[in-house]
Amino acid sequence: MWGIVRQRAVDGGFSASSLRRTRSALVSARSYAAGSKEMTVRDALNSAIDEEMSADPKVFVMGEEVGQYQGAYKITKGLLEKYGPERVYDTPITEAGFTGIGVGAAYAGLKPVVEFMTFNFSMQAIDHIINSAAKSNYMSAGQINVPIVFRGPNGAAAGVGAQHSQCYAAWYASVPGLKVLAPYSAEDARGLLKAAIRDPDPVVFLENELLYGESFPISEEALDSSFCLPIGKAKIEREGKDVTIITFSKMVGFALKAAEKLAEEGISAEVINLRSIRPLDRATINASVRKTSRLVTVEEGFPQHGVCAEICASVVEESFSYLDAPVERIAGADVPMPYAANLERLALPQVEDIVRAAKRACFRSK
């Protein structure tokens, strides 16, 4: 992300779009020069959990290695030392059991933050996420609400193979009763996790392992302990007028890079960071496509019945007459994730895939 800001400041050009680009680059450069802070996603998540635990004694953390080990990915670092073993619980490797216990604790009014070491392991507990958590408020006509957060890394990492690389956004986001969030930047991570912990409904919080170490600029407002982002609202990361690129999590970074490349060729791409997969911000999605007339959706997960499919359906249903080109989907390959580095690269969306799809939508493919 910092790399992109630097790039923007360097690029010159006199066209309206590049002026706009330079202006926004100057704004970013200016705010950097004024001493705006940076924060890694890891620290953003850690600070969010810390602040919410401090503010509400009912919030507690549970999961494998979250305590003494400081967190498998160090997201919960320091929390055991700060809050003690009555607020931070190391569990045995028994997802079905500890997830059920977390949901039961939420039934009784506590606010658990349950960590899955990766969301691949959440499949062992998926009955509790869906049947015990998501549906309870409805089945009980409002008597039993479940203020729980299920969080952890989701999607592909690097070289971890088929069983450790699946994206679960589409699976969980299809379930009424769940909220599904996917942060990209440090600000997203802080604001969305704090909102999730405060939320009275079950939230599936899909992080990304490869984003944990990435630094992002973060505003004073975002550093405040009362900072919260609204659930169900997408963010326009980059304004544009020729084509809308919609995605979430790590692919937002790729989409922004693609937008840079497209700008060099005179295509102005609008990049939307969904932030919330469920509720899906159909209003922002459709408003953008009505403006640009072209849609490219991107996700890392399997293509069939994915998040992109839902976005495309929404746009075709609601903004059909505004479309000037078929909708485009860039997704993970329709295969289990291979291990070999070259095959893994072929299995995941790359910046050039997004650029190519955007050009296709602009009828500019070579």
Next chain:
Amino acid sequence: MALSRLSSRSNTISRPLSAAFNRFISTDTTPITIETSLPFTAHLCDPPSRSVESSTQELLTFFRTMALMRRMEIAADSLYKAKLIRGFCHLYDGQEAVAIGMEAAITKKDAIITAYRDHCIFLGRGGELYEVFAELMGRRDGCSRGKGGSMHFYKKDSSFYGGHGIVGAQVPLGCGIAFAQKYGKEEAVTFAMYGDGAANQGQLFEALNISALWDLPAILVCENNHYGMGTAEWRAAKSPSYYKRGDYVPGLKVDGMDAFAVKQACKFAKEHALKNGPIILEMDTYRYHGHSMSDPGSTYRTRDEISGVRQERDPIERIKKLVLSHDLATEKELKDMEKEIRKEVDDAIAKAKDCPMPEPSELFTNVYVKGFGTESFGPDRKEVKAALP
């Protein structure tokens, strides 16, 4: 004596059971000691005494409440056959002693969670007949506003957490409620009930392991009615000694057809759980109906077995004999009580039949506590949309 006032009682369909009783039985708390019919069998603990402290009031309450539960379940059978109850309907008749004995040993701060055979547990926690029948028939005054159905009764203000359809899921959930009780220093316990079929579920052992590690006040109650749907216990479990299956967790085997044995065991278990963490209670019980209304219940067991249990071990008959032998009521008075109960149930059903179904807009309520105005859709999304509040 106390019982003569019962026959002049007016109709109290919607009044909670306890209020109905208190008017007529509350003055008579003469203590009585009852011996359990069978001894307890213990695993890794010392069994409690077979002498159970009770009272006239309690004995009569046991009889009346169990008779009410029995009548309610039999009435539900008829309603199901009349197609007024749809889907699944799992009846509890035969197992009443477990529900009633447990209630007698605990308070409403102690939590109960069970599976789908939940009508009588709900009643025991203070639920009302009208809300039971309205829910079973999918009407708006049902305890879950008609949106849950037979398997999803809840009463949070009495710490009854449902009503769960997925076999075994309620056990970790119950351990989680116990976790919350310990977290909040509530000095209360949770009874997580499950059947002999669910006893083999892996998640049960996962939750038990964590409960034992963290000393949670969780009491796992196996209602062993000897059949997991159509599968007899010996065909499903290598070791059907469910009270021992906790391994390092103590257990007690209890005659589940004896309400006083159940009461004693639950009292014992509560004291244990508050001090020492989880314990398993195996209630040796029996269901007269099949697994559900779709199951005749006679293809995997003989009719002789069913009638044998009814004759030798019926929990209501046992209480009736105790009431008569302690001279607390005459046969006629008990028969009159049963007639009143029948009328109470019939009146509740009539009222429930008159209750309308939920408003169509209820389709979209309670999806979330906070919906942020997000859109939800009906089958034809261009026709039916709603903003979730």
